[in-house]
Amino acid sequence: QVQLVESGGGLVQAGGSLRLSCAASGLTFSMRAMGWFRQAPGKEREFVAAISRSGGTTSYADSVKGRFTISRDYAKNTVDLQMNDLKPEDTAVYYCVRGRVGYVVNSVNDFDSWGQGTQVTVSS
Numbered sequence: 001q002v003q004l005v006e007s008g009g010g011l012v013q014a015g016g017s018l019r020l021s022c023a024a025s026g027l028t029f030s031m032r033a034m035g036w037f038r039q040a041p042g043k044e045r046e047f048v049a050a051i052s053r054s055g056g057t058t059s060y061a062d063s064v065k066g067r068f069t070i071s072r073d074y075a076k077n078t079v080d081l082q083m084n085d086l087k088p089e090d091t092a093v094y095y096c097v098r099g100r101v102g103y104v105v106n107s108v109n110d111f112d113s114w115g116q117g118t119q120v121t122v123s124s
Contacts, residue, residue, distance in 0.1 A: 002026035002113045004096045009118030012086055016122070020081040022096030022115060033099030034072055034079040035111060038092035038120075045108055048094070049081060053102035061106075064090075086122045093117040 008020040020036070035050035049070040050059045058070055069082040079096060097111035105111070 002028060002098055004098065004113055004115035006094065006096045006115045006118040009094060009120045011121045011123065014087055014122055014124050016086050017082070017084045018086065018120060020083065020094055020096075020118060020120070022079045022081075024077045024079065024096075024098065028098070029077045030074055031102060033102055033104055034070075035097045035099060035106075036070065036079075036081050037095045037097055037108070037111075037114075038090075039095070039117075040089075040092040043092075045095070047106040047108075050099065050104045050106055051079065052104050057104050059104045059106055083120070086120075088122045088124045091120060091122050093119050 003025040005023045033052050036048040037045045038048050039045040047061050051070045051072050055072050067085045072079040095117045096115040098113040100112050
């Protein structure tokens with residue numbers, strides 16, 4: 001059974017930065033792709049970023065490309081999301097997710113474990 005615990009959310013002004021971290025327990029961390037989704041009030045969950053099991057391939061939503069960077073640390077079993085140049089439209093609850101496979105995917109159904117989420121609020 002895998003557990004995903006997010007941290008690092010908070011309130012930041014537009015143009016600022018935050019770094020989200022996800023601590024993963026369980027033996028399959030290095031065997032699966034990992035990712036981040038977000039959900040804003042009244043909206044569906046949307047894909048943000050994903051990283052392959054090797055860390056060699058990443059994928060980003062167009063809305064965050066060039067501003068967000070996903071990375072993973074195998075020694076610590078963590079996956080991070082560095083968010084720069086934040087915008088009010090980035091405001092959402094951010095969820096760490098574990099993929100069903102080792103390569104990069106981006107559909108909700110491609111991920112089988114979800115963290116509890118961490119709130120990110122960007123003020124204008």
